[in-house]
Amino acid sequence: xSPARLSVLLFxxxxxxxxxxxxxxxxxxxxxxxAQAQLEGKMAGLLxxxxxxxxxxxxxxxxxxxxxxxxxxxxxxxxxxxxxYGLEDVRLRRYDVLMPWPEQVGVTMTAPRTxxxxxxxxxxxxxxxxxxxxxxxxxxxxxxxDVTGELxxxxxxxxxxxxxxxxxxxxxxxxxxxxxxxxPYSYRGFKALTAEQRGLRAMLIYSDPQEDGYRKGLxxxxxxxxxxxxxxxxxxxxxxxxxxxPLTPGWASVEGARRIPEAEARSIPKIIAVPLSAxxxxxxLRALAGPVAPSTWQGALPFTYRVGPGATVxxxxxxxxxxxxxxxTEGRIRGSETPDQMVVLGNHRDAxxxxxxxxxxxxxxxxxxxxxLGRLAQDGQRPKRTIVFTSxxxxxxxxxxxxxxxxxxxxxxQAGAVAYLNVDGSTSGAEFKASAVATLNRLVQEVARDVAxxxxxxxLLEVTAARVGADGVVDNKLGSGSDYTVFLNYLGIPVxxxxxxxxxxxxxxxxxxxxxMSRFGDPGFRYMTTMAExxxxxxxxxxxxxxxxxxxxxxxxxxxxxxxxxxxxPGVKERLDLADVTAAxxxxxxxxxxxxxxxxxxxxSPRAVNAAMQRLEQQWLLVDGIPGRPWFRHALYAxxxxxxxxxxxxxxxxxxxxxxxxxxxxAARLAERIRVMTAALAxxx
Ligand SMILES: [Zn+2]
Numbered sequence: 001x002s003p004a005r006l007s008v009l010l011f012x013x014x015x016x017x018x019x020x021x022x023x024x025x026x027x028x029x030x031x032x033x034x035a036q037a038q039l040e041g042k043m044a045g046l047l048x049x050x051x052x053x054x055x056x057x058x059x060x061x062x063x064x065x066x067x068x069x070x071x072x073x074x075x076x077x078x079x080x081x082x083x084x085y086g087l088e089d090v091r092l093r094r095y096d097v098l099m100p101w102p103e104q105v106g107v108t109m110t111a112p113r114t115x116x117x118x119x120x121x122x123x124x125x126x127x128x129x130x131x132x133x134x135x136x137x138x139x140x141x142x143x144x145x146d147v148t149g150e151l152x153x154x155x156x157x158x159x160x161x162x163x164x165x166x167x168x169x170x171x172x173x174x175x176x177x178x179x180x181x182x183x184p185y186s187y188r189g190f191k192a193l194t195a196e197q198r199g200l201r202a203m204l205i206y207s208d209p210q211e212d213g214y215r216k217g218l219x220x221x222x223x224x225x226x227x228x229x230x231x232x233x234x235x236x237x238x239x240x241x242x243x244x245x246p247l248t249p250g251w252a253s254v255e256g257a258r259r260i261p262e263a264e265a266r267s268i269p270k271i272i273a274v275p276l277s278a279x280x281x282x283x284x285l286r287a288l289a290g291p292v293a294p295s296t297w298q299g300a301l302p303f304t305y306r307v308g309p310g311a312t313v314x315x316x317x318x319x320x321x322x323x324x325x326x327x328x329t330e331g332r333i334r335g336s337e338t339p340d341q342m343v344v345l346g347n348h349r350d351a352x353x354x355x356x357x358x359x360x361x362x363x364x365x366x367x368x369x370x371x372x373l374g375r376l377a378q379d380g381q382r383p384k385r386t387i388v389f390t391s392x393x394x395x396x397x398x399x400x401x402x403x404x405x406x407x408x409x410x411x412x413x414q415a416g417a418v419a420y421l422n423v424d425g426s427t428s429g430a431e432f433k434a435s436a437v438a439t440l441n442r443l444v445q446e447v448a449r450d451v452a453x454x455x456x457x458x459x460l461l462e463v464t465a466a467r468v469g470a471d472g473v474v475d476n477k478l479g480s481g482s483d484y485t486v487f488l489n490y491l492g493i494p495v496x497x498x499x500x501x502x503x504x505x506x507x508x509x510x511x512x513x514x515x516x517m518s519r520f521g522d523p524g525f526r527y528m529t530t531m532a533e534x535x536x537x538x539x540x541x542x543x544x545x546x547x548x549x550x551x552x553x554x555x556x557x558x559x560x561x562x563x564x565x566x567x568x569x570p571g572v573k574e575r576l577d578l579a580d581v582t583a584a585x586x587x588x589x590x591x592x593x594x595x596x597x598x599x600x601x602x603x604x605s606p607r608a609v610n611a612a613m614q615r616l617e618q619q620w621l622l623v624d625g626i627p628g629r630p631w632f633r634h635a636l637y638a639x640x641x642x643x644x645x646x647x648x649x650x651x652x653x654x655x656x657x658x659x660x661x662x663x664x665x666x667a668a669r670l671a672e673r674i675r676v677m678t679a680a681l682a683x684x685x
Contacts (some may be wrong), residue, residue, distance in 0.1 A: 007369050018061035018623040023449065024156055026442050027545025035273035038676065039381060040450070040540055044533045046372040049254050051484035052532065053525040055367040058350075059360035060514040063132060065322035066350035066394035067099050074349055075327040078391050081367060085374030087331035087389065095253045095404040097245035098262075099397055102138040105123070107204060107274050109284050110148065111312040121230040121510050126221045128515035139188065139205070140235030140397050142273045144422035149176045149199045150530040153307045155297040156183045157191035157205070158642075162674035163200045165307060168291055173199040176313050178276075178284060180208045180299065181232055187481065192236040192269045202272040202315040206281035210300035213278055224520040225505030228279040230507045233352040236397040238267040240641045242483055242631040244403030250631055252408035263366070267398060270522055272317045287311040326655035328349075328401045331370070333377045335386040335543065340416045341614065343542040344388045344493075345369070346402060346483050347423050348395030354513040357494050357504060357521060361528050362426040363391070370534040373539070383543035385418060392483050395424070399485050406486030413491055418614055419542050422497045426531040427522045430455055431503010432464045433605035435475040436496040437488070438558035439617060442551045444474045445495060447537045454526040460534070476558050477647065480639030489632045489639075492618035494550065498534060500527040547599060547606045549615045550679055552592035558673070560585050562636065562647040566655070575660045576651075584674035598685045609684055619677045622669060627662065635673045 025033040025300060064071040072126055075092055083088045107117040123131035155161040157179030162172060177200045178193055195203040209215045212226045219227040239245065241324055245253040246265040253259075262268060272354030278301065284302050298305050329349075335341065347362040370389050376382075394400035406413065419440065430453070434444045448461035456463060464473050478488060484495040502521065506512045522528055541549055563585055600610070621633040626649045632638040637670070638649035646652055650666035 007323050011613060016275060018576040022274055023446070026543060026551070027541065027547045027549035029546065032546060036541065036544055037450075039376070039544075040145045040537045042381070043372050043376060043536050043540065046375055047368055047532050049525045049529045050401040051371065052368040052529045056360060056364035056525060056528065057365045057514065058394065060354045060356050060517070062349050064349070064352045064355065066397055066400070067326055071350050071393065072327055075329045075393065078329045078349070078367070079331070082142075082329070082331040082374070082389065084372055085371045086183045086333075086378045087370060087374055088334050090329070090331035093328040093330060093405060093408075095245065095401065096255070096323050096330070097253050097326055097400050097404065097456070098247050099324045099326070099394060100141070100321045102136045102317065102451070102534055103320050104318040105136045105138050105274060106314070106316040107276065107280070108665040109311055110314050110315045112287055112310065112593070115283045116227075117276060119231070119274070119280065121231055121274075121277065122227065125510075125584050127513070127515045130510060130515060132353060132510050137233055137275060139230045139233065139273045139275055141237045141269055142319060143270045143315055144319045145174065145202075145272045146314070146316045147272060147420050148312060149174055149201055150159040151176050151178055151284055151288060151311040151313045152309070153285060153297070153305060154179050155293070155294060155575050156180050156186060157194055157203065158186050159194055159269040162194065164294065168307070170307060176200065176202040176204065176315060178204045178206060178247060178281060178319060181205055181210065182211045183208065183297070183299070183365065187240070187641070188234050188273075189238055189240065189269070190641045190643070192271050192273050193238055193641065196269065196271040196556070200271065204274055204276050204281070204313075204315070205232070206276035207278055208299035208301070209278050212507070215300035216505060217503065220506055220511045220516060221519070224503040224516070226511065229277045230511055231275050233275055233509050234275055235397045237538070238269060239398040240480060240639050240643065241266045241629055243267070243399040244407065245400060246398065248404070250407065252404045254408060267451060272315055274315060274317060284311050284313060285544060300535050301312045304358050305423065312628050325451075326401055328405050329391040330521045333373055333383060333387045336382040337383050337384040339386045340667065341385040342388050342413075342417050343385060343539050344390060344413070344417055344420045344487070345539055346390040346392055346420065348392040348401065348483055350393050352396060352508045353510045356512045356514055356517040357428040358425040358512060359395070361428070364525070365423060365426040365528050365531045365535065366391070367528060369536045372532065372536060383540060385545055387539050393501065395483050399480070399483055401484045401620045402483035406491055410491060413487070413493060413591070414615070414618060416614070418548055420484055420495045421535060421538055422482055422495060423499065423531060423535060424482045424497070425499060427500045427527040428504040429500055429521060430527060431467065431501045432460045433475070433499050433501050434473065435478055435494060437478070437494045437617065438476045438554040439494050439550045439552065440496055441474045441476070441547045441554045442537060443541060447534055447541070448473060449532065450537060451534050454530050455684050460563050477645035478637050479643045479645035481643045485639070488637060489634045492621040492634060494617045496538065498531065500531060550608050550616065552616065553589065553596055556585065556589035556592045559636065560589065566648055569655055574654060576655070576663050576667065578667060580671045581674070584671045584678065588674050588678040588681065591678045595681050612680060612684055616677070616680060619680055620673055622650070622673065627653070627666070635670050
């Protein structure tokens with residue numbers, strides 16, 4: 001043996017040894033997996049709770065709502081740090097979007113006695129730093145007006161609630177509804193649309209202590225639940241119809257962009273709506289007479305809830321109607337081999353107030369990960385594909401920044417993005433939650449297998465499977481409510497959404513702040529930092545894998561489940577012919593297994609497989625989208641109007657409307673997409 005060959009062998013021995021010990025990583029040969037594990041270990045070693053905590057402190061120091069001066073400062077602060085960390089092409093992108101701010105908000109009960117809602121949150125001596133003082137609490141995209149009317153209690157403000165009221169003979173026309181946030185949960189924009197459709201003139205949404213207050217446990221500052229004065233702000237945009245700037249639906253609001261008149265915008269509510277604390281709602285609810293509300297509508301306030309009449313309320317909202325600039329920060333670590341292929345990592349930066357959980361925990365996580373990956377690149381350990389970091393703005397309004405950016409760079413993203421990994425709030429507790437398209441199930445599971453839960457030292461996979469079952473570790477039912485929407489539903493790019501969750505009753509209130517996080521959510525920033533490891537390993541695997549770590553058998557299998565669930569909907573068996581869809585799904589499953597076998601034999605060329613696989617998920621996109629919502633193009637997923645997940649949306653909405661002809665047409669469109677997918681998979685074997 002020549003000395004050269006001997007030294008090669010000696011060089012290989014450690015890698016081969018650790019290759020035998022290391023668990024397999026999808027998309028990597030055993031030797032490459034060992035090197036990858038080493039790289040990821042180095043990345044994890046660079047992560048520090050102290051620097052994560054320092055960023056968290058900076059993000060939560062001041063309120064930073066979308067379009068505020070502070071939020072723009074933060075965009076620049078992030079850009080400067082990313083440059084320091086060694087990221088490339090760091091820049092701010094500006095979009096001008098409709099984002100009216102309030103000039104006046106008032107809610108007053110005028111009968112049976114006068115009571116003016118404070119619309120403010122208490123300050124606690126333990127938490128004096130985080131006291132915003134008098135500011136207007138409001139719901140983004142509320143209509144403007146001054147209306148006085150009879151108050152009616154409508155539970156959660158969902159259609160079934162109004163159906164019940166109407167069945168009791170309660171007239172809703174011209175009245176003002178008072179509704180709860182979550183009984184059951186529905187997105188506040190859906191409540192607004194429902195109230196508008198039922199003829200109400202205004203809507204008050206309040207936080208009942210049963211859902212996030214004292215009925216749950218100790219309240220802030222003694223516990224994680226909401227105190228009586230906490231107010232859940234939020235937007236009521238109809239972004240389940242079309243997200244992003246309402247005046248540029250389907251194209252980016254860059255300089256010079258065409259804008260449609262407000263009257264034509266489908267995502268702008270007309271109804272006037274205001275958020276209330278339990279404390280402000282109590283006197284109004286207490287004043288209601290009339291029929292006793294059903295037992296499931298009773299809340300935690302100390303009296304019997306009635307639906308009305310008995311109280312008259314005046315609601316005044318004046319919004320300024322303005323278009324405002326928002327700022328997306330963008331930076332990248334250029335890939336060493338295929339820089340046009342990208343893994344995109346996004347988090348929104350804007351908060352309703354201090355936004356400790358939502359989103360600053362995720363923002364701090366993202367900064368820490370950018371620092372670690374930047375360091376690796378500076379040390380010469382550059383990813384093969386490009387890793388793009390994005391800090392979105394105005395997510396809280398209509399998923400605005402991410403949608404505009406996705407629309408602006410649609411071509412580049414569809415040509416090169418291999419996945420979008422979203423982290424909104426990274427941490428409100430210790431329970432790991434991952435949602436993803438099934439194509440990425442294996443990737444998510446393997447990453448969870450390789451990251452330790454900081455509390456128990458066991459793997460996140462083990463801890464999570466023990467809690468929700470092995471099948472539930474990755475949730476494949478994707479709704480909306482965060483920035484992955486444009487990537488999944490509009491661009492057809494595989495997405496993952498990650499968080500750690502726990503008891504959290506201060507969402508979108510001023511109490512979602514540094515004190516809350518350091519006392520309850522994540523003392524010591526352990527989970528915030530662990531999320532950087534999860535996110536980083538996932539990004540590095542997608543960036544470095546020889547064969548993209550997608551799993552088409554998983555999506556074919558999950559599709560089969562979605563079809564079974566559809567078939568179980570009453571009436572479907574008798575009235576809808578799903579034979580074509582089922583046959584197509586079986587063929588797709590076979591083609592996916594064929595590809596899997598070919599990959600195992602190593603017969604498929606990685607370059608050809610990657611080029612085709614990168615576009616695979618885009619085969620789900622329907623020309624003209626789902627009926628009535630052309631922006632939402634994915635055949636398997638769309639959000640319900642409540643933001644909940646809706647599978648096979650085109651068929652499902654037609655079935656729910658009882659339109660069997662339309663359902664059959666949508667089934668044919670789905671079968672066609674499955675066949676295109678099958679052909680693409682078969683071509684790769
Ligand atoms: Zn958020």
